[in-house]
Amino acid sequence: MIYRETGQFKPTYQSDSAVFPIAQDRWVVIAFVAFLAIVVPFFGSEYLFQAILVPVLIYSIAAIGLNLLTGYCGQLSLGTGGFMAVGAVACYKFSTAFPEMNLVVVLLLSGVVTAGVGLIFGVPSLRIKGFYLAVATLAAQFFLNWLFNKIAWFQNYTPSGTLTMPPREVFGVLVTSAAAQPHHRYLFCLAVVVILALAATNIVRGPVGRAWMAIRDMDIAAELIGFRPFQTKLLAFSVSSFYVGIAGALALALWLGSVETAEAFDINQSFQVLFMIIIGGLGSMLGSFIGAAFIVLMPIVLTNVMVYGLGFEAVTAKHFEFIFFGGLIIFFLIVEPHGIARLWQIAKEKLRLWPFPH
Amino acid sequence: MGNSRSYQLLNMMEVDMRMKNLMVSGLLVALITSPFVVNTASAAEQIYQMGLTYRTGPYAPNGVPFANGFADYLTLLNERDGGIGGVPIVYEECEMGYNTKVAVECYEKLKSNRPAVVIPNSTGVTYQLIPKTAVDKLPLLSMGYGRTSGAVGTVFPWYFNFPTTYWSQATAVISYIGAEMGGMDKLKGKTIAHVFHNSAYGKEANPTLKVLAEKYGYELMLLAVDHPGQEQKATWLQIRKKQPDYVFMSGWGIMNSTAIKEAAAINYPMDRFIGNWWSGSENDVLPAGAAANGYRSATFHASGAETPLHEDIKKYVYDKGKGAGDVGRIYEVLYIRGLLNHIFAMEAVSNAQKHFGVKVPSGEQVRWGLENMHVTAADWERLGLPGFAEIKVTCEDHEGGHPVLFQRWDASAKSWTVISDWIPVMRDVVRPMMEADAAKYAAENNITPRDCG
Numbered sequence: 001m002i003y004r005e006t007g008q009f010k011p012t013y014q015s016d017s018a019v020f021p022i023a024q025d026r027w028v029v030i031a032f033v034a035f036l037a038i039v040v041p042f043f044g045s046e047y048l049f050q051a052i053l054v055p056v057l058i059y060s061i062a063a064i065g066l067n068l069l070t071g072y073c074g075q076l077s078l079g080t081g082g083f084m085a086v087g088a089v090a091c092y093k094f095s096t097a098f099p100e101m102n103l104v105v106v107l108l109l110s111g112v113v114t115a116g117v118g119l120i121f122g123v124p125s126l127r128i129k130g131f132y133l134a135v136a137t138l139a140a141q142f143f144l145n146w147l148f149n150k151i152a153w154f155q156n157y158t159p160s161g162t163l164t165m166p167p168r169e170v171f172g173v174l175v176t177s178a179a180a181q182p183h184h185r186y187l188f189c190l191a192v193v194v195i196l197a198l199a200a201t202n203i204v205r206g207p208v209g210r211a212w213m214a215i216r217d218m219d220i221a222a223e224l225i226g227f228r229p230f231q232t233k234l235l236a237f238s239v240s241s242f243y244v245g246i247a248g249a250l251a252l253a254l255w256l257g258s259v260e261t262a263e264a265f266d267i268n269q270s271f272q273v274l275f276m277i278i279i280g281g282l283g284s285m286l287g288s289f290i291g292a293a294f295i296v297l298m299p300i301v302l303t304n305v306m307v308y309g310l311g312f313e314a315v316t317a318k319h320f321e322f323i324f325f326g327g328l329i330i331f332f333l334i335v336e337p338h339g340i341a342r343l344w345q346i347a348k349e350k351l352r353l354w355p356f357p358h
Numbered sequence: 359m360g361n362s363r364s365y366q367l368l369n370m371m372e373v374d375m376r377m378k379n380l381m382v383s384g385l386l387v388a389l390i391t392s393p394f395v396v397n398t399a400s401a402a403e404q405i406y407q408m409g410l411t412y413r414t415g416p417y418a419p420n421g422v423p424f425a426n427g428f429a430d431y432l433t434l435l436n437e438r439d440g441g442i443g444g445v446p447i448v449y450e451e452c453e454m455g456y457n458t459k460v461a462v463e464c465y466e467k468l469k470s471n472r473p474a475v476v477i478p479n480s481t482g483v484t485y486q487l488i489p490k491t492a493v494d495k496l497p498l499l500s501m502g503y504g505r506t507s508g509a510v511g512t513v514f515p516w517y518f519n520f521p522t523t524y525w526s527q528a529t530a531v532i533s534y535i536g537a538e539m540g541g542m543d544k545l546k547g548k549t550i551a552h553v554f555h556n557s558a559y560g561k562e563a564n565p566t567l568k569v570l571a572e573k574y575g576y577e578l579m580l581l582a583v584d585h586p587g588q589e590q591k592a593t594w595l596q597i598r599k600k601q602p603d604y605v606f607m608s609g610w611g612i613m614n615s616t617a618i619k620e621a622a623a624i625n626y627p628m629d630r631f632i633g634n635w636w637s638g639s640e641n642d643v644l645p646a647g648a649a650a651n652g653y654r655s656a657t658f659h660a661s662g663a664e665t666p667l668h669e670d671i672k673k674y675v676y677d678k679g680k681g682a683g684d685v686g687r688i689y690e691v692l693y694i695r696g697l698l699n700h701i702f703a704m705e706a707v708s709n710a711q712k713h714f715g716v717k718v719p720s721g722e723q724v725r726w727g728l729e730n731m732h733v734t735a736a737d738w739e740r741l742g743l744p745g746f747a748e749i750k751v752t753c754e755d756h757e758g759g760h761p762v763l764f765q766r767w768d769a770s771a772k773s774w775t776v777i778s779d780w781i782p783v784m785r786d787v788v789r790p791m792m793e794a795d796a797a798k799y800a801a802e803n804n805i806t807p808r809d810c811g
Contacts, residue, residue, distance in 0.1 A: 262584070
């Protein structure tokens with residue numbers, strides 16, 4: 001009844017191929033983004049912004065990036081942490097070397113640098129497939145972190161090798177460093193996420209995305225009908241790395257403020273982002289967001305519920321958190337192996353028929 | 359009949375589905391509402407202290423005695439003295455598992471309760487919190503770890519790292535080695551290896567060791583060991599090939615015991631292997647067994663002995679069943695470090711209470727308390743730890759310039775023995791380096807150094 005398409009006519013091709021062809025979808029998404037942009041900054045606490053929303057937004061970008069590569073193009077990658085490190089290091093180097101450079105430009109350049117690195121590590125993908133490719137990208141993860149730790153130039157020769165983001169303004173508003181207002185950081189992050197998500201949605205709907213999906217579904221068939229696998233895969237690697245690099249740069253600039261690359265972007269980070277897209281939904285934009293929110297929020301929620309709700313000791317709660325978190329992942333994978341995004345899709349199908357399912 | 363059974367089955371399935379939906383929606387509700395349920399307990403008359411502890415994760419074996427020391431000292435104050443200056447202390451742990459991201463989440467969650475002194479409990483976390491605490495106006499104390507140049511109080515007013523930094527400690531180690539060789543001039547042409555944890559923490563001592571290598575003419579081998587440090591075969595192969603005259607180690611956790619075992623495996627003489635003070639706890643040497651005999655490390659306090667403080671802890675904490683850990687382990691090095699952390703923090707609170715005449719001092723006032731901390735021999739007597747070295751913090755110098763002790767492990771007695779006098783640090787070498795690094799930080803982050811007058 002609420003979710004019904006009856007009466008929504010699409011007289012032009014543009015309206016038929018819109019991002020959200022169904023009016024309800026369109027309005028819900030617009031309303032949700034407007035809520036996040038206009039309402040949340042007024043009531044949100046510093047904790048909500050700094051510990052929850054900003055990390056979720058940043059991980060969403062990383063998850064979108066990996067989803068483009070793994071979910072849409074079918075190339076399994078375990079190098080996400082390494083590519084985030086590239087983004088963070090590039091962001092640090094650009095912003096310390098050129099203090100006048102606008103943060104937006106710095107972010108774009110960090111993305112471009114990471115795209116270049118991703119391109120190089122994507123080369124083996126022509127010959128190596130599946131799990132073997134995952135191992136090859138694992139090499140990227142370890143090599144990049146080793147490199148940034150070994151060569152002191154990347155850390156501007158600081159004695160401890162820690163990257164610290166200097167204070168930077170965007171349109172006259174301070175967004176990086178500890179002195180920045182949390183809601184300013186959050187809004188900047190939200191703007192970046194909205195732009196990048198829109199771009200990604202359009203990429204996967206267009207010829208590029210179709211080529212990726214063709215390669216994903218069967219690369220030999222795709223080659224036979226005229227897609228060039230090498231170029232297509234490399235493009236997927238570089239676009240994916242662009243997103244992941246920006247996520248790494250934002251993690252340094254807006255979230256953590258100072259970063260030890262080998263610690264913050266270690267192999268666990270790669271797995272975490274991979275879990276996000278598996279749980280959220282492979283090959284789904286919505287899934288990237290849901291997965292990021294799930295993986296970031298779930299441990300926090302579990303700990304807070306157990307410590308403040310049930311009065312557990314902090315360490316006991318942590319142990320239970322490991323158990324529950326693992327259990328929840330298994331639960332969701334059994335209930336819906338295609339990710340939480342698929343649950344939403346099923347709900348949509350049901351809503352269409354509701355309240356008269358027969 | 360058949361029909362009705364299948365109908366029943368269908369019905370059951372529907373119920374099942376409904377249950378499932380209920381569970382899912384319940385989970386969703388919990389998911390949506392819970393992040394906003396954050397502790398708001400804070401009464402008027404209490405001192406709040408948070409503990410960023412790591413009883414889980416790769417460094418848990420070291421984190422547990424530390425966390426127990428944290429908790430027990432505050433329990434002792436509450437039980438024996440009714441808190442600090444008559445104000446009860448509320449202590450809350452936040453489990454961070456030695457993960458900086460989780461630690462930052464903990465800090466953001468609990469900072470609104472205004473902890474008296476923020477103790478980051480890891481060098482990586484310290485780097486994160488230095489800018490944040492300065493904005494939130496909370497004092498930050500990393501006792502003997504963290505950012506070395508933070509000792510420059512003019513640039514880092516909210517940050518303290520006494521009793522001694524990594525850089526000062528490295529100079530003490532080199533002068534100790536020099537003295538053992540029969541004079542600093544004997545260091546010329548010798549080789550000293552630095553085996554370090556490949557992280558912000560482990561790398562800290564490198565610049566100082568390089569400067570000293572130039573000054574005294576020894577050759578420096580820098581050997582990085584990656585987290586967590588279980589894989590050191592290549593490192594010790596290099597040491598076997600080069601046979602350095604001394605090996606100095608900045609390790610943590612499993613890395614330390616692995617290194618001692620590897621040193622024993624290549625027959626490297628244990629009496630020429632010296633750890634820094636995070637490489638000198640019982641956890642580091644016990645797994646290596648008899649091979650660890652004669653291993654030395656830096657320290658800034660004695661351990662293993664009964665002190666009046668330990669007697670009080672047994673009487674007021676463990677005999678009442680309020681201890682955080684095992685009473686047999688209250689003499690261990692890391693437990694004592696945990697105690698010392700909160701001794702310093704609570705001394706700062708007490709200083710602030712006396713100076714400002716308030717019951718619950720603000721962050722600004724506790725910061726004053728830390729900056730004007732002067733723990734004399736008489737104070738140590740009062741605190742129940744006689745014989746600990748005097749500490750004096752000033753506005754410019756947040757390090758305190760504390761000298762360093764050396765201890766040796768006796769594998770048969772299973773105890774550390776302090777074997778040296780207080781070895782002074784080379785302030786003339788270290789202080790200009792700190793000031794240069796602090797000036798660079800100030801320039802990058804638009805900080806105007808304050809005037810200490």
